[in-house]
Amino acid sequence: MNTKFGRKFLEYCTTSMINNERYNARECEAKWQKTWQDANTFRVENDSDKEKYYVLEMFPYPSGRIHMGHVRNYAMGDVVARYKRAKGFNVLHPMGWDAFGMPAENAAIENDVHPAEWTYANIDAMRGQLKSMGLSIDWSREVATCHPEYYRHQQAMFIDFLDAGLAYRKESKVNWDPVDHTVLANEQVIDGKGWRSGALVEQRELVQWFFKISDFSEDLLETLETLERWPDKVRLMQRNWIGRSQGVQMSFALRNLPDTIDETSIELYTTRADTLFGASFCAISPDHPLSSKLAEHNAEIQQFIADCHRLGTSQEALEKAEKRGLDTGIKALHPFDDSVELPLYIANFVLMDYGTGAIFGCPAHDQRDLDFARKYKLNVTPVVIPAEEDPDTFTIGTQAYIGEGRLANSRFLNGLTIEDGKLKAAEKLESQTLDGKPQGARKTNYRLRDWGVSRQRYWGCPIPVIHCKTCGTLPVPKSDLPVKLPDEITRDKPGNPLAHHPTWKFVTCHKCNGPAERETDTFDTFIDSSWYFARFCSPRADTPTELDAVNYWLPVDQYIGGIEHAILHLLYSRFFTRAMKITGHVGLEEPFEGLFTQGMVTHETYRSNGGNWLSPSEVQISGDGDNRRAVEIASGDVAAIGNTEKMSKSKRNTIDPSDILEDYGADTARWFMLSDSPPERDVIWTEAGVEGAHRFVQRLWRLITDLAASQQTFVSTAEKIDPEKILALRTSTHKTLAAVGNDIEGLRFNRAVAHIYELTNTISAFAASFGGKMEVSALGAYKEACEVLIQLIGPMMPHLSEECWRALGKSTMLADQPWPQAEEELLVEDSIVMAVQVNGKRRDELSVKKSTAKEEVESLALKLDNVIRAIDGKPVRRVIVVPQRIVNIVV
């Protein structure tokens, strides 16, 4: 060990200042950031012999300032990136900007500034803030989605998608956000309100571009199983969102139709073919084609449909609406008994865009159908009888029975289980014919619908197509890309400035040279973020991707972001990657191998006497526990302490990261974000917590400078030291090293932090026990422990650790240092402490050699005083010895 004791270190210690100076985070952080930048430390190349590792945090929207959520997200990603780098991987850790979107347009309207100008200024500001966090990012790969050099490739890929039949245009009823004047995807409608504006969403008919994500429903669903390094929660959410159901699509013959109707049958979909004998009505959606046809000659139906639509302007109202229906007078014939005629209703609760827009109602076993049947006094015949009930007496009250049971009142299905009944009914329907076709077929349906991507906005990627009166809708030739947004826009009219632009949309058709118009819609910004991870692999390439680069880097090994993207962004990206594979832009289908969703950053909320929200800086907190009080500083009045909630501007409970970076430095902020709370859970931001983190920064610095001080006072011929004491320190050092590595690999940052605290405590106690006079072998262990400690905190507090590394006499950069290796023989301890229980209660403990035989452990345990007392003379029935763990004596 003495040989490890470098001359350089000795020299350093005698020449450097050894004092109690406080660590100056501001100076040191700036210094190291510059050092890394000048040395291109985090620049990464695509050709390397090293194994690759791609760490990605969800890129930010350039709002202008980073928030605490970013600090947490990027601190976590940076730990992984720096750690993997030290482990010898070629690490890709890029950053970019999700730069298109509505806030830029809103700012443009409010502040009379161009969206581009606003966005690029924000990017500059935020880049500066992120850089001050000391992230190990390869900034040379930065991209901004609003830049033509980014979106021109997106346009090229769209044209490829179009050619491959992955995109199409159709008129459809869309979710219209009346505040933002734009269309929203189903996923963007939350509780009937726009995800961004919060306005009640209306239904409108518009011609829109769609991506055929629904063609991939099965694949997207099935492949979820293989995403083992994704949180179960996210996989489940996607599974539910895709919503597969297996059932039967079948036709019912119609009778008693008005003369104006040609149809003789109607298609409907069910997952409960076993309950067909319990059917008491059929119903179609107000939007069903048959409803429209019937309405043409029937004022009552017209009125009813209009009523449904009026209600339907808000999905929220629709959900709460009472079930209503209108009997058309038409009869649907039961497929297993055409003497049974079921009334056909138009009903407000039947959805047009699921299944066929038509159902049969079995009130006994479906709550919606039951509600409807009770209202319109229709039959309720139970056909599934629970095991403990008698088929002759079982009746349905106000609750439909949806549990298990045996079929009854169902002729050839009687006695079967639900599953067998479904099968037999389906087979029967398949064997029957109606109008020369099989009357039914098994069919799988999905809740997932195609992705509508047209937006009526200016600040987005222009959809690269033109509309020619002669030639129709044509993609813009790739050689003409990018279709750039016009710089000059006016905002004198509401809606999309592209549509109102005096010249931009007027073009000559490249096919017929006639007059044509550009598409004035732009893409949903979720497209921008559906492939940025691929662009980072070769961000300046002339094509959207370079196959060599994407095949080397993808998939992303560790993706980190908020749970709020569990469905939208992650599902779109999975689809987009498949579409890119089909069109030859990538060689794989799943972009994210490992996914981690971090929790939110929360803070207490405060309200003034008058009920206004107060920011944390406006209140003074005192007391503790039940005596905790908040006082509004300005008025001196008592303020109410509210719930701890996600930081938000509206509740004014935000903490600006730049204040924290300024006051305490990046390392303190990073450390605090990583300690205490498990990363997937919410973390509560507290002033005390930050101060605690900062104290640790100072304490580490002191520890390292103290080491240098010990160096000067060490005694070479000291009194004998207990070698056990040195071994104990070395054991702690190497055990901590192993544990922290495991914790970082598993993203358990809070536990890594706890282990680091423990080692720090151990080192401090060790050093203190020598009273400033340390013998040389002890100093070696001390120094080793400190070096390991500094390397362990390297990924978390990169600036402090560089500075400490330097103070330890190293001339290398810690960022270039390989991760230390734990010495195996120190990890296995020779003697262990086993707990001894009597009847499952701990009574004593026993220190034995690891190799001690079971029998010996048993006899030693039985001799312990506390154990004898606990046994209290009772006969010992059994002794359980779990090697290296525990002894349990049963009396």
Added chain:
RNA sequence: GCGGGCGUGGUGGAAUGGUAGACACACAGGACUUAAAAUCCUGAGGACGCAAGUCCGUGCGAGUUCGACUCUCGCCGCCCGCACCA
């Protein structure tokens, strides 16, 4: 309504079925200081006890086990997702 998750000191939290409360924050007492800050030391789940120690204790109630924060079942509470998807 359906699906999922969580419930451990004053607080954040730790614990492959094997010594519950590691580590941190807050708190209290002490040392240093003219004083404060900073720092260092000590204490602490609850009850009883001078102490050794004993009993109780991981939302509640059962169960499996030599042994349960951990597994099973039933409740209660909180959080999240989906929601007329037939």
